[in-house]
Amino acid sequence: MAIHLPIRQLFIDGEWREPILKKRIPIINPATEQIVGDIPAATAEDVEIAVEAARKAFSRNKGQDWPSTSGAYRAKYLRAIAAKITEKKSELGKLEVIDCGKPLDEALWDMDDVAGCFEYYADLAEGLDAKQKAPVSLPMETFKSYVLKEPLGVVALITPWNYPLLMGAWKVAPALAAGCTAILKPSELASVTCLELAEVCREVGLPPGVLNILTGLGTEAGAPLASHPHVDKIAFTGSSATGSKIMASAAQMVKPVSMELGGKSPIIVFEDVDLDKAVEWTLFGCFWTNGQICSATSRLLVHESIASEFLDRLVKWTKNIKISDPFEEGCRLGPVVSGGQYEKVLEFIATARSEGATILSGGDRPKHLTKGFFVEPTIIIDVTTSMQIWREEVFGPVLCVKTFSTEDEAIELANDTHYGLGAAVISNDLERCDRVTKAFRAGIVWINCSQPCFCQAPWGGIKRSGFGRELGEWGLENYLSVKQVTQYISDEPWGWYQSPAKL
Numbered sequence: 001m002a003i004h005l006p007i008r009q010l011f012i013d014g015e016w017r018e019p020i021l022k023k024r025i026p027i028i029n030p031a032t033e034q035i036v037g038d039i040p041a042a043t044a045e046d047v048e049i050a051v052e053a054a055r056k057a058f059s060r061n062k063g064q065d066w067p068s069t070s071g072a073y074r075a076k077y078l079r080a081i082a083a084k085i086t087e088k089k090s091e092l093g094k095l096e097v098i099d100c101g102k103p104l105d106e107a108l109w110d111m112d113d114v115a116g117c118f119e120y121y122a123d124l125a126e127g128l129d130a131k132q133k134a135p136v137s138l139p140m141e142t143f144k145s146y147v148l149k150e151p152l153g154v155v156a157l158i159t160p161w162n163y164p165l166l167m168g169a170w171k172v173a174p175a176l177a178a179g180c181t182a183i184l185k186p187s188e189l190a191s192v193t194c195l196e197l198a199e200v201c202r203e204v205g206l207p208p209g210v211l212n213i214l215t216g217l218g219t220e221a222g223a224p225l226a227s228h229p230h231v232d233k234i235a236f237t238g239s240s241a242t243g244s245k246i247m248a249s250a251a252q253m254v255k256p257v258s259m260e261l262g263g264k265s266p267i268i269v270f271e272d273v274d275l276d277k278a279v280e281w282t283l284f285g286c287f288w289t290n291g292q293i294c295s296a297t298s299r300l301l302v303h304e305s306i307a308s309e310f311l312d313r314l315v316k317w318t319k320n321i322k323i324s325d326p327f328e329e330g331c332r333l334g335p336v337v338s339g340g341q342y343e344k345v346l347e348f349i350a351t352a353r354s355e356g357a358t359i360l361s362g363g364d365r366p367k368h369l370t371k372g373f374f375v376e377p378t379i380i381i382d383v384t385t386s387m388q389i390w391r392e393e394v395f396g397p398v399l400c401v402k403t404f405s406t407e408d409e410a411i412e413l414a415n416d417t418h419y420g421l422g423a424a425v426i427s428n429d430l431e432r433c434d435r436v437t438k439a440f441r442a443g444i445v446w447i448n449c450s451q452p453c454f455c456q457a458p459w460g461g462i463k464r465s466g467f468g469r470e471l472g473e474w475g476l477e478n479y480l481s482v483k484q485v486t487q488y489i490s491d492e493p494w495g496w497y498q499s500p501a502k503l
Contacts, residue, residue, distance in 0.1 A: 005037035011198030013053035014208030020045040030101035030335040042216035044224035054181040057209030067179040071128035080204035082118035100190040101335040125177035142490040151179030153232030161190035178479035191215040258468030263421030266414035267297035270427035285450025291397030295422035335373040342373035345396030352389040421461035
């Protein structure tokens with residue numbers, strides 16, 4: 001399928017700008033391994049210009065051009081962006097497929113979610129106006145107090161490659177709704193649609209400098225952005241290792257950060273389930289987005305009394321998944337994002353085998369696909385809790401399995417992880433589901449499903465999966481500062497010190 005990839009530059013201060021060092025990074029289609037274009041590679045020099053543009057946009061006209069405008073004013077831009085995304089849905093979806101390899105049906109669904117996210121935060125931006133000067137009840141009648149919610153300032157938004165435009169929207173929409181100005185730095189492995197977001201912002205007339213978009217390597221663009229003294233807040237989604245480095249950098253300036261990091265999430269399947277329904281949710285929880293989901297429920301815990309039948313059906317369903325070029329109709333599993341990721345996933349599988357686990361299904365390149373970074377959906381059994389495959393995030397279509405006999409054992413195994421992003425429980429006993437939900441050490445729990453995500457509900461984890469919440473009203477609060485204002489309203493003097501006139 002011949003699809004034109006636009007040639008873009010960096011987006012700074014409302015304009016396309018060539019990187020100072022004129023460097024570019026090739027775009028490799030993960031389904032064909034062919035170079036199909038390139039993106040600009042920002043460096044510290046470009047970061048300096050972008051941060052300055054965002055700083056000026058925040059302070060221009062004493063803030064009257066953006067941060068001090070009404071939420072309703074900012075909402076108009078967010079709605080215009082949403083409308084443009086919807087208008088360009090087909091084109092953007094195809095670009096996403098070429099760039100990161102996800103099936104076209106998924107990419108188009110993502111575009112609907114992107115538009116929905118901007119619409120949702122337009123609503124919340126409008127709601128901010130009514131919440132200003134919210135009164136605070138005080139015990140002394142001589143004072144009155146209220147609260148102002150104000151934008152934090154210039155924010156750095158650093159996003160991953162598994163949902164390139166959607167993860168951008170999760171951060172850009174609430175940041176702009178709050179009145180912040182921003183620099184978005186997407187992953188160098190999938191930046192194409194984020195550069196098209198820049199074109200959308202240009203088309204709708206977003207004021208210059210309010211959103212700047214820098215593509216490039218993490219070491220050359222992400223690191224100087226995260227450590228820049230004029231960035232007031234960093235919101236990061238990515239690996240725990242990189243998140244730790246960003247936190248260390250931000251700590252030098254006591255700078256706020258929010259982190260959505262890795263996961264090794266469990267899915268518990270009890271003995272009273274509809275087997276086929278539970279099998280499909282198990283597959284969706286791990287193999288959706290080609291297995292590259294931070295919240296993937298990649299550790300299956302299945303009750304021992306149904307384990308044999310459940311795994312038999314799981315393998316049959318898995319073998320029925322269409323693995324193909326992601327543009328093919330009905331494709332449900334495309335390639336992983338890059339050659340490096342492909343090698344990493346296969347290495348995880350090889351290590352599991354060498355440690356004594358059994359590859360029940362998959363574990364290799366699909367035989368009918370000789371090109372592209374394709375990995376079969378893989379199911380691994382005979383796993384112990386000390387194995388790498390049980391403990392570390394793969395970020396690929398790999399599911400590891402253990403059995404359990406009691407509810408307490410299932411909970412103990414589920415919580416046996418450094419991570420705490422998501423967790424799922426499948427059972428027809430809703431009281432049991434409620435108990436397990438409360439026992440899970442995770443920021444997100446799914447009951448009788450896995451992975452559904454709505455922009456109205458909070459998203460984030462605990463432990464090494466990070467802190468802070470995106471989406472919902474919580475996502476907006478990420479970018480707001482609370483200012484207390486207290487006024488003395490009595491006509492009487494305060495009277496703490498004796499007046500000289502009375503001496």
